[in-house]
Amino acid sequence: MAAVDGGEVDHLAGERATAHFDVDAMKVAWAGSRHAVEVNDRMARLVASDPVFRKDTRTMLSRKELFKDTLKKAAHAWKRIVELRLTEEEANLLRLYVDQPGYVDLHWGMFVPAIKGQGTEEQQKKWVPMAYKFQIIGCYAQTELGHGSNVQGLETTATFDPNTDEFVVHSPTLTSSKWWPGGLGKASTHAVVYARLITQGKDYGIHGFIVQLRSLDDHSPLPGITLGDIGGKFGSGAYNSMDNGVLRFDHVRIPRDQMLMRLSQVTREGKYVHSDVPKQLLYGTMVYVRQTIVADASKALSRAVCIAVRYSAIRKQFGSQAGGPETQVLNYKTQQSRLFPLLASAYAYRFVGEWLKWLYTDVMQKLEAKDYSTLPEAHACTAGLKSVTTSATADAIEECRKLCGGHGYLNSSGLPELFAVYVPACTYEGDNVVLLLQVARFLMKTVSQLASGKQPVGTTAYMGNIQYLMQCKSAVNTAGDWLNPAAIKEVFEARALRMAVNCAQNISKAPSQEEGFSELSPDLLESAVAHVQLIIVTKFFEKLQQDIIGHGVKEQLQNLCNIYALFLLHKHLGDFLSTGCITPKQGALANEQLGRLYAQVRPNAVALVDAFDYTDHYLSSVLGRYDGDVYPALYAEAWKDPLNETVIPDGYQEHLRPLLKQQLKFSRL
Numbered sequence: 001m002a003a004v005d006g007g008e009v010d011h012l013a014g015e016r017a018t019a020h021f022d023v024d025a026m027k028v029a030w031a032g033s034r035h036a037v038e039v040n041d042r043m044a045r046l047v048a049s050d051p052v053f054r055k056d057t058r059t060m061l062s063r064k065e066l067f068k069d070t071l072k073k074a075a076h077a078w079k080r081i082v083e084l085r086l087t088e089e090e091a092n093l094l095r096l097y098v099d100q101p102g103y104v105d106l107h108w109g110m111f112v113p114a115i116k117g118q119g120t121e122e123q124q125k126k127w128v129p130m131a132y133k134f135q136i137i138g139c140y141a142q143t144e145l146g147h148g149s150n151v152q153g154l155e156t157t158a159t160f161d162p163n164t165d166e167f168v169v170h171s172p173t174l175t176s177s178k179w180w181p182g183g184l185g186k187a188s189t190h191a192v193v194y195a196r197l198i199t200q201g202k203d204y205g206i207h208g209f210i211v212q213l214r215s216l217d218d219h220s221p222l223p224g225i226t227l228g229d230i231g232g233k234f235g236s237g238a239y240n241s242m243d244n245g246v247l248r249f250d251h252v253r254i255p256r257d258q259m260l261m262r263l264s265q266v267t268r269e270g271k272y273v274h275s276d277v278p279k280q281l282l283y284g285t286m287v288y289v290r291q292t293i294v295a296d297a298s299k300a301l302s303r304a305v306c307i308a309v310r311y312s313a314i315r316k317q318f319g320s321q322a323g324g325p326e327t328q329v330l331n332y333k334t335q336q337s338r339l340f341p342l343l344a345s346a347y348a349y350r351f352v353g354e355w356l357k358w359l360y361t362d363v364m365q366k367l368e369a370k371d372y373s374t375l376p377e378a379h380a381c382t383a384g385l386k387s388v389t390t391s392a393t394a395d396a397i398e399e400c401r402k403l404c405g406g407h408g409y410l411n412s413s414g415l416p417e418l419f420a421v422y423v424p425a426c427t428y429e430g431d432n433v434v435l436l437l438q439v440a441r442f443l444m445k446t447v448s449q450l451a452s453g454k455q456p457v458g459t460t461a462y463m464g465n466i467q468y469l470m471q472c473k474s475a476v477n478t479a480g481d482w483l484n485p486a487a488i489k490e491v492f493e494a495r496a497l498r499m500a501v502n503c504a505q506n507i508s509k510a511p512s513q514e515e516g517f518s519e520l521s522p523d524l525l526e527s528a529v530a531h532v533q534l535i536i537v538t539k540f541f542e543k544l545q546q547d548i549i550g551h552g553v554k555e556q557l558q559n560l561c562n563i564y565a566l567f568l569l570h571k572h573l574g575d576f577l578s579t580g581c582i583t584p585k586q587g588a589l590a591n592e593q594l595g596r597l598y599a600q601v602r603p604n605a606v607a608l609v610d611a612f613d614y615t616d617h618y619l620s621s622v623l624g625r626y627d628g629d630v631y632p633a634l635y636a637e638a639w640k641d642p643l644n645e646t647v648i649p650d651g652y653q654e655h656l657r658p659l660l661k662q663q664l665k666f667s668r669l
């Protein structure tokens with residue numbers, strides 16, 4: 001049980017007793033191993049029991065107070081990591097459970113990986129130990145005021161000066177100001193800056209450079225550098241703890257060896273040399289981070305779902321007859337049909353995230369061996385899954401808020417802040433539409449190569465079965481037939497392939513490939529989504545093939561997998577019908593089966609969210625409390641609001657009293 005700060009009475013005990021499976025074993029399936037459960041639990045409790053990591057009044061802090069609180073938490077977390085000699089795995093989890101976006105996320109999440117991925121061995125030896133000891137703090141400065149999505153359009157320049165063996169980093173225009181990098185505004189001492197490399201009069205495009213921004217003595221910006229925070233962001237608390245920054249360079253000089261030189265180099269004489277590797281490896285840090293964002297999606301979604309499921313089991317409305325109990329809102333079929341697909345999605349994203357991590361590691365090993373063949377697929381998978389999972393998660397958090405009725409709108413429900421923190425994931429690390437268009441481009445290329453007989457591999461291997469998939473008809477006859485994984489996989493593959501082939505055919509009718517791609521881009525987005533959804537469904541089925549231990553665990557996961565797939569089928573029925581993959585009758589049967597599956601989830605719902613093993617501290621929601629003691633907590637929370645510090649509000653004398661007096665005069669007239 002993870003509820004370290006929960007109360008004595010378990011109002012959800014009845015719900016927990018109806019579960020048909022071993023919750024501890026499900027925790028292992030969710031976390032990936034018994035070790036992962038243990039270390040997650042230990043780090044979550046460590047954070048929950050430390051008063052410095054309290055966050056119950058976070059949404060009431062001013063921006064300055066919130067930022068200072070973030071600095072304090074980050075420093076305290078580091079102190080605990082050092083004192084307790086935590087491993088890297090433990091330290092990462094501790095930071096996760098601190099649960100407050102801050103400069104450390106970019107330091108560990110992008111600055112260090114950028115140097116490791118794009119720096120030479122010598123550069124890594126110099127910079128990584130300093131970063132690991134926090135002797136320097138780094139951020140990732142790529143995006144500019146004028147360009148984010150179009151990386152090749154960045155304007156900052158780094159011009160090599162052979163006289164001094166230095167690069168001169170400069171912001172030639174207002175729009176070339178670096179804009180958005182997290183940690184840049186106030187905390188970072190260094191940045192990996194992306195700039196156009198110019199040497200011997202030639203522009204070689206975007207490259208990475210390590211630039212010191214602030215003095216290591218007094219933290220003041222170095223000469224020629226203008227720095228600041230870009231201002232308040234969406235929501236209270238939330239991402240405002242992060243100092244997203246602005247940065248301008250006025251002819252700032254850095255030594256030549258601060259260009260990240262693993263992929264290409266500039267010699268002492270100023271000659272540009274590009275190694276024999278694909279240029280796209282420059283984008284490696286983004287691929288790495290996109291992969292981690294998919295794992296984060298299941299975290300954020302499971303958190304919202306945990307709150308909504310527990311509260312829906314506590315909340316009662318209507319249905320009371322002759323003084324009998326009212327109905328738990330979780331028993332309403334509408335509540336189930338909105339909530340259980342989100343529960344299933346949380347599990348689906350967890351497993352596809354696990355698979356993506358494996359894929360990423362595999363691709364990295366191949367790259368080390370100079371095999372670049374899987375790079376395009378790695379890019380398509382990370383871009384596509386980042387896009388689909390973050391968009392669906394942001395929508396789902398908002399849906400969970402609505403599922404909690406009015407109380408979901410209170411900050412104390414935890415949902416508004418979770419949404420505000422999460423929703424920029426649809427934009428950062430690549431706008432979701434821009435990334436889906438990258439997937440579509442990859443799909444169009446794969447389709448065009450089918451004609452030449454090239455066999456697609458990996459996640460596009462199904463396209464090799466084109467003869468069958470373009471004409472097959474689903475054999476589903478009864479609702480129960482939809483429980484057959486082969487039946488589901490077949491229609492998802494046929495839908496994805498037919499949509500891609502339709503797009504390719506329509507593009508080929510356009511005057512040029514480029515015009516066709518642009519004209520068809522809305523359809524291409526849908527085609528990319530269909531392909532990515534197929535990946536998620538397939539990886540869930542593959543997970544079920546693995547050795548899953550524990551009473552009833554596999555059965556529950558099977559139900560959730562079927563719900564995930566059939567819910568998508570129901571939601572995108574238009575795609576399945578218009579491509580002729582299923583008939584309207586088969587669509588109706590899928591929906592009938594969905595209803596049956598929801599009924600099977602109902603008695604297990606609370607236990608299925610308990611398996612996420614979240615502490616009350618991490619959830620930070622009065623509605624999602626482990627003990628379900630919602631109403632006293634809601635009531636107590638209200639009194640913490642600064643507005644309730646006085647009975648008569650500030651402003652009464654100046655603005656309320658005169659008004660009330662004036663109305664009195666009026667009524668006498």
Ligand SMILES: CCCCCCCCCCCCCCCCCC(=O)SCCNC(=O)CCNC(=O)[C@H](O)C(C)(C)COP(=O)(O)OP(=O)(O)OC[C@H]1O[C@@H](n2cnc3c(N)ncnc32)[C@H](O)[C@@H]1OP(=O)(O)O
Pocket residue numbers: 099100101102105106109140142143148149150151152182238280281283284286287375376379417418421427428429430431434438441
């Ligand atoms: C209350 C709750 C509290 C919770 C607390 C929780 C804590 C939260 C903490 C959160 C921390 C979050 C940190 C957020 C960090 C965000 C950081 C950023 O945004 S950083 C900024 C992120 N910025 C972005 O993401 C910018 C997005 N833009 C881009 O990535 C690129 O400009 C582009 C891909 C769109 C175009 O690229 P471009 O080169 O112009 O042009 P082409 O299209 O012509 O492609 C040419 C060829 O390259 C290929 N290829 C492309 N990419 C890759 C790749 N990665 N690999 C391999 N290949 C790739 C492509 O397939 C094509 O191949 P082919 O067909 O020729 O064979």
Ligand SMILES: Cc1cc2nc3c(=O)[nH]c(=O)nc-3n(C[C@H](O)[C@H](O)[C@H](O)COP(=O)(O)OP(=O)(O)OC[C@H]3O[C@@H](n4cnc5c(N)ncnc54)[C@H](O)[C@@H]3O)c2cc1C
Pocket residue numbers: 106140141142143146147148149150179180181182239244424427428429430431432433434437
């Ligand atoms: C909270 C947050 C944190 C961030 N942290 C960092 C950081 O640490 N470091 C960093 O370098 N950057 C960071 N960024 C910047 C982020 O990476 C960019 O905002 C993101 O890549 C999107 O780029 P953009 O802002 O230029 O959007 P734009 O490209 O201007 O998007 C505007 C609209 O145009 C559409 N659009 C753009 N291009 C196309 C196209 N080719 N076809 C169709 N539609 C298109 C988009 O879909 C969108 O609807 C952060 C951003 C946020 C919000």
